[in-house]
Every structure is written in C-alpha cells, then in structure tokens.
Amino acid sequence: MEHYFIGADIGGTTVKLAFIREDGEITKKWEIPTNTEKKGESIPADIAESITEKMEEDRMDKELILGIGAGAPGFVDTKTGYIHEAVNIGWKDFNFGPLLSDLTGFPVWVDNDANLAALGENWLGAGKGCTELIAVTLGTGVGGGIIANGQVLNGANGTAAELGHVTVIPEGGAPCNCGKTGCLETVSSATGIVRRGKEMIGDYPESTLHPHIKTGALTAKDVFEASKAGDEAAKQVINEVTDVLGMAIANMAIAINPEKIVIGGGVSKAGDWLLEPLEKSYRKYALSRTAEASTFGIAELGNDAGVIGGAYLVKKNR
Amino acid sequence: MEHYFIGADIGGTTVKLAFIREDGEITKKWEIPTNTEKKGESIPADIAESITEKMEEDRMDKELILGIGAGAPGFVDTKTGYIHEAVNIGWKDFNFGPLLSDLTGFPVWVDNDANLAALGENWLGAGKGCTELIAVTLGTGVGGGIIANGQVLNGANGTAAELGHVTVIPEGGAPCNCGKTGCLETVSSATGIVRRGKEMIGDYPESTLHPHIKTGALTAKDVFEASKAGDEAAKQVINEVTDVLGMAIANMAIAINPEKIVIGGGVSKAGDWLLEPLEKSYRKYALSRTAEASTFGIAELGNDAGVIGGAYLVKKNR
Structure with a gap:
C-alpha cells in the first residue's frame, strides 16, 4: 500500500500544498490563497478543508497519510509547532501545529520556510x-x-x-x-x-x-x-x-x-x-x-x- | 561499583590526562610530556603506558574504565579517530584513535581540542x-x-x-x-x-x-x-x-x-x-x-x- 506525506508551504500570498509519495514523487500539487485577514486565523482551517477536498477527489484513505510537514516564513518552535511570529502572514504567538493537527487528525511538524527548502534540496535536490x-x-x-x-x-x-x-x-x-x-x-x-x-x-x-x-x-x-x-x-x-x-x-x-x-x-x-x-x-x-x-x-x-x-x-x- | 572515564588532552608540549567519575569529578589528574620527535609517533604508546601505570597505582580494575576521550589540536575524523593533520604535534594522516584503542584495550573517541573544551564547558562549566x-x-x-x-x-x-x-x-x-x-x-x-x-x-x-x-x-x-x-x-x-x-x-x-x-x-x-x-x-x-x-x-x-x-x-x- 502506497503511503503519502503532505507538504504545506505557507507564503504571504499563497499556500502551496502537495501529496508526496515515500520516494519523494509529487502525485498532486495545488495552491490556495493565504487569507491574512484577522491575523491569518483562518489559515489552518483553510488548509485542512482543502486537504480533505483533494483527498476525497483522489479517494485517498486517511490511513495512507503519514503526516503533514508545514513551513512558514517566521520564527518557529519546531518542537511544538508554535509560531512565535510570522509577520507576512499576520501570526504572532500562534499555536499553528497543534491546531492543524486537531483539524486534520494528522500529526504535524512545522519549520521555517527557508529551512524547509534546505531540507527539500537535501533530500532530492542539489544537496x-x-x-x-x-x-x-x-x-x-x-x-x-x-x-x-x-x-x-x-x-x-x-x-x-x-x-x-x-x-x-x-x-x-x-x-x-x-x-x-x-x-x-x-x-x-x-x-x-x-x-x-x-x-x-x-x-x-x-x-x-x-x-x-x-x-x-x-x-x-x-x-x-x-x-x-x-x-x-x-x-x-x-x-x-x-x-x-x-x-x-x-x-x-x-x-x-x-x-x-x-x-x-x-x-x-x-x-x-x-x-x-x-x-x-x-x-x-x-x-x-x-x-x-x-x-x-x-x-x-x-x-x-x-x-x-x-x-x-x-x-x-x- | 564506580566507573571511570579517561580524558586525554594532547597539546604541543604536554598531554593532560585524568580519571573522571561518571558524575564528572576528577579523581586523579596528571601530565606527561608530548614527545614530538619522529612526527609524534610514540605519543599513543606514551599515553597507554602512563595510563597503565596510574591504574596500577590506584589498583583500578580494567573493567571499571568506560573509555578514553582524547583531544588533539588539528583536523580530526571523529567517526574513526583518524587525524588528518595536527601540525604542533607532528601528526599527518595518523591513525591515532584505533592505535590508542589497540594499545590500551579501551574504546577511544577523538575530537579537536577546541571542540573538547566546548564539550567540557557544556557538561559541567559555563555552558x-x-x-x-x-x-x-x-x-x-x-x-x-x-x-x-x-x-x-x-x-x-x-x-x-x-x-x-x-x-x-x-x-x-x-x-x-x-x-x-x-x-x-x-x-x-x-x-x-x-x-x-x-x-x-x-x-x-x-x-x-x-x-x-x-x-x-x-x-x-x-x-x-x-x-x-x-x-x-x-x-x-x-x-x-x-x-x-x-x-x-x-x-x-x-x-x-x-x-x-x-x-x-x-x-x-x-x-x-x-x-x-x-x-x-x-x-x-x-x-x-x-x-x-x-x-x-x-x-x-x-x-x-x-x-x-x-x-x-x-x-x-x-
């Protein structure tokens, strides 16, 4: 049975999302707008909803998802998924990781967006x-x-x-x-x-x-x-x-x-x-x-x- | 039964040595001269001999020694204990760690001397x-x-x-x-x-x-x-x-x-x-x-x- 990771790259204007196989192949990718209104409070729900929708489209079973790895441009407590501050998105002292995990039912890990890009290149790219x-x-x-x-x-x-x-x-x-x-x-x-x-x-x-x-x-x-x-x-x-x-x-x-x-x-x-x-x-x-x-x-x-x-x-x- | 670590800090003029308890207390420390003649080739044997001597003095059983941690001023392959180069000591492409381990019968880990000092401060000092x-x-x-x-x-x-x-x-x-x-x-x-x-x-x-x-x-x-x-x-x-x-x-x-x-x-x-x-x-x-x-x-x-x-x-x- 093929399992999947979900990648979420949150930027100031769009959130990039993807289903990725264990070998790193992207099987589906899409974007949603980043809603920065009200200090970006709807973003976790927007992401969760969009993931559910795409999973239904692909008839993907919840059991197949290994977890979500998310990146945000700001200062992140990677142990807890807590965002100290992400200015472009509007978050300050925002408990993003646990929130997204509650909304989706998947384990969530969070890191800074630049660190995530480094990790990507480290896994499958130039590094x-x-x-x-x-x-x-x-x-x-x-x-x-x-x-x-x-x-x-x-x-x-x-x-x-x-x-x-x-x-x-x-x-x-x-x-x-x-x-x-x-x-x-x-x-x-x-x-x-x-x-x-x-x-x-x-x-x-x-x-x-x-x-x-x-x-x-x-x-x-x-x-x-x-x-x-x-x-x-x-x-x-x-x-x-x-x-x-x-x-x-x-x-x-x-x-x-x-x-x-x-x-x-x-x-x-x-x-x-x-x-x-x-x-x-x-x-x-x-x-x-x-x-x-x-x-x-x-x-x-x-x-x-x-x-x-x-x-x-x-x-x-x- | 109290166990011990052996610390060895190899410098250009002396090798500092110590028996150290698991809680970090130094129970014995001493120095031997660093013999840099013949590209420092006798240093592992000098260290091994001195350790044996001090263990005999203290009637310390071999079984009580958990291993040797050694530092040298130079470029060290920490995975193998191999020294690429340690100019002040005369070593170049010198297989120090395995050699000292063979001579003493103890497992040996090696790192750069400045890294070792940082580790010391990290364990028991200012850091x-x-x-x-x-x-x-x-x-x-x-x-x-x-x-x-x-x-x-x-x-x-x-x-x-x-x-x-x-x-x-x-x-x-x-x-x-x-x-x-x-x-x-x-x-x-x-x-x-x-x-x-x-x-x-x-x-x-x-x-x-x-x-x-x-x-x-x-x-x-x-x-x-x-x-x-x-x-x-x-x-x-x-x-x-x-x-x-x-x-x-x-x-x-x-x-x-x-x-x-x-x-x-x-x-x-x-x-x-x-x-x-x-x-x-x-x-x-x-x-x-x-x-x-x-x-x-x-x-x-x-x-x-x-x-x-x-x-x-x-x-x-x-």
Whole structure:
C-alpha cells in the first residue's frame, strides 16, 4: 500500500500544498490563497478543508497519510509547532501545529520556510544526501537554511541560519528591514543588486543600465544581462555583490564546514554568471581545507522545494 | 561499583590526562610530556603506558574504565579517530584513535581540542546543559567549538568551528598563519591585541604602554591593565578588538542561534573588562531576537576543560 506525506508551504500570498509519495514523487500539487485577514486565523482551517477536498477527489484513505510537514516564513518552535511570529502572514504567538493537527487528525511538524527548502534540496535536490549543507535563497531578501550533523539548525529561539542578516558592512551600510545596517540582504538580494546598480551608474554615464531606469523598473536580471554584455557598471555591481556574498558564505562555512552550498531563489537563475565569481570569492575567504571540502550548486527543486522539504520533515521525524 | 572515564588532552608540549567519575569529578589528574620527535609517533604508546601505570597505582580494575576521550589540536575524523593533520604535534594522516584503542584495550573517541573544551564547558562549566553553544578560546590564537542540536559540529572534513579564521577585515588585514589575511585571530587573540597595541601607540606619545615596549614584551594583560587605568591608546585597542570580536560572534550566532556564548583562554582572564564591551558590540551586530536568546559567560573549567570534555565525549557516544 502506497503511503503519502503532505507538504504545506505557507507564503504571504499563497499556500502551496502537495501529496508526496515515500520516494519523494509529487502525485498532486495545488495552491490556495493565504487569507491574512484577522491575523491569518483562518489559515489552518483553510488548509485542512482543502486537504480533505483533494483527498476525497483522489479517494485517498486517511490511513495512507503519514503526516503533514508545514513551513512558514517566521520564527518557529519546531518542537511544538508554535509560531512565535510570522509577520507576512499576520501570526504572532500562534499555536499553528497543534491546531492543524486537531483539524486534520494528522500529526504535524512545522519549520521555517527557508529551512524547509534546505531540507527539500537535501533530500532530492542539489544537496542530496549531504550531512553538512548551507542553502542560501537570493530573492527579494536573502534567506538561509543550514543542515549540520544531518539535522536542520533551528537554534535556541528559531532564528538559526538567518543568513540575510549577517553583517557584511560594519559601518555605513544601508539600513535593513531588521533594524540593523549593512546586512547581507542589503547587498546580495535582488533588491540590493538593483540598489547598487542605481548608485553605481552615476559614475558610468555610458552604462546600458540607464535606459532601464528611465523606462521604469531596473531588475537584478537586467544587471546580470548588462554584465554579460560587458557593461562596466553592471560588471562592477556583480563583482561587489558576489565578493560580499562569497565572504559571508565563507564565514558561515568556517562554522559549519559544509560539503555543499546550494544557491536558490530568483537571483540564482543567473546560473554560472553568479556561481563563477561567487565561488572565486568564496575560495579567497574560506580556509583552504574548508574550501576543499565544499562544492557549489544551483537549487534544483524550484518552487517545489518547500513542499518536498515538508515531506522530508515528516519522514525524518515520525 | 564506580566507573571511570579517561580524558586525554594532547597539546604541543604536554598531554593532560585524568580519571573522571561518571558524575564528572576528577579523581586523579596528571601530565606527561608530548614527545614530538619522529612526527609524534610514540605519543599513543606514551599515553597507554602512563595510563597503565596510574591504574596500577590506584589498583583500578580494567573493567571499571568506560573509555578514553582524547583531544588533539588539528583536523580530526571523529567517526574513526583518524587525524588528518595536527601540525604542533607532528601528526599527518595518523591513525591515532584505533592505535590508542589497540594499545590500551579501551574504546577511544577523538575530537579537536577546541571542540573538547566546548564539550567540557557544556557538561559541567559555563555552558552547562545548553543545546546551542558557541565557545571561543582567546589565547595565542583564537579557537572555537560549536554545539548545535546538542551535538558538536565537526563538519565535512573536521574544520567546523574554526572561528579564528573568520574574515573580519576583508581588505588590508594582517597576514594570518593560515595563509589568508584579516582573520579574527589576527585581531582578537593575545597576539593580535599586542600587535594593535604596538601599532596604536605611535599616535599616543603619552601612552603608558610605551615603557612596556621599551622594557621588553608587551602583553595582552598589559593592554587591559592600561585600559582599566584610563590609557587612551589601550582603550582604543580594547574597543577595536571587542568590536571586531563581537561582530564575528554575532555573525556566527546568526547561523547557530546560541543560548550561551562562553569565552575562555588567557585573554578571558580580563573578565568584565572584556565581556562588557564585547557584549555591547555583539548586541549591536546580532539580530535582536538572536541577541535576546543568548547570554555571555567566562569559561569555568580552565585547564581541565579538555579532559572533562574528553570524559563527556565518551559519555555521549559509548
């Protein structure tokens, strides 16, 4: 009899859900909107209802479900499934895990969304089978997940692996959403790349980035494209961004000594144009023995990383 | 019947050894010289012989020994007890653990010396019972040990928690023994403090540090003493050193989210004169939620941390 995990990846606008077989194959996936009204209080019931509906569609027996692995963007007590805070969703001191378990009748495990993505890549993606892994997500912000001794690091109060908030510019750095300045996220996120692009072109009147700014929105992709085409301002931005990111990852690697470093998120679509300078910078700042142990890779599971990580969370813990 | 662990802390000049009861009490401790001749090949036999001798002295039955936990300053494969390299001792590709086990007839577990000190503090010292702990040793160099999810981090090839080699000065930093520049060890070790003191006094002709330099050796202790007495150059050095160290620890804490940060080694004898500015700097650079979770403390076990950590290594693994 085939059994199933349920993965639930809760984001600010949608909840991604999936039925996943024990070998990791997704047999069904779907999304529901995240209802953030009333501090997101209806979300557990919305998820439970949607799961019941899809199970009925597939005539799936309750006995076949091994558990739910859920991720949320915030500070999670993984032992209890309690959410200290998940700003984008509206939760604060919200007893999510037990609530979802009561509503569905299934055991529920909860973790931070970035940790779940790291777990997904660790099970079936670019970090397959690594006992030591650093996963970095470069999107609007910079997220991180760390696996050491084969386990996700959560830390004393759920803030482990918040790589976006490593200080990379001790003085005079840009302000970060977290209240500090000079965080990695202010430099090496898509937002940071655009900001540096805009600052940089003042010194480069000939830069091909100018039209992008005039016509509206400059994107991180535009900066990478211009850099590929030889634009000096863009090349300078990519150099800076990868130098700082490589140093931050090297410093993390000195703590963790990872076998693999997996880069995901929108910015990772730049592929080798990101990885090559990044790896060069990493090897400059890492201990040589630490660098020897580690390779880089682009995340392989895309938007499915969260639900697959959720399935793996159940697989590891039940 | 009382059982015993044996702790062995192997350093460049002496091997510290101890019989330790299951409750952590040291019943006997002694040292033997480290014979680094012939690439340290006699060390396992020297240790085995000395243990046999002390057991005979105490008429201790072989059956009472639960195992040996040994630490060495180098890169260790903790699964096998194999030493990749321990420069100060002369070992390279040395199958230490199995060798010592064959010679004594006891099971042997091996780890890096800084990790062992962290384990000792975690069992009975300043980091007692913490599942997330960062231990930093400020001596001639800067060593580190990390405990996460209740386990020591060793990493993919034994270089985890090499905190002394975090890059804190990306450009123009002083050269480090590891071959990089700008490592934490170049700034916040006893050696780094002295170096900065010597550099600093050029700008401070009235500094009370001048006589120390003239009469011979300036020490880190002298810099702390002068700082306490109000010397401006010394205060400046201590400010710099603790600012950089606080940032490096905060960046580590963002990976680990520790409950406790334990500072040991010779420099930690400065006590609150070190801890107060250090903690202030840490709280400036850490995420506020990460900072909330953590307190600082001075290491409590002194020179016994290694052998007690060795005992704990046996206790945890056997």
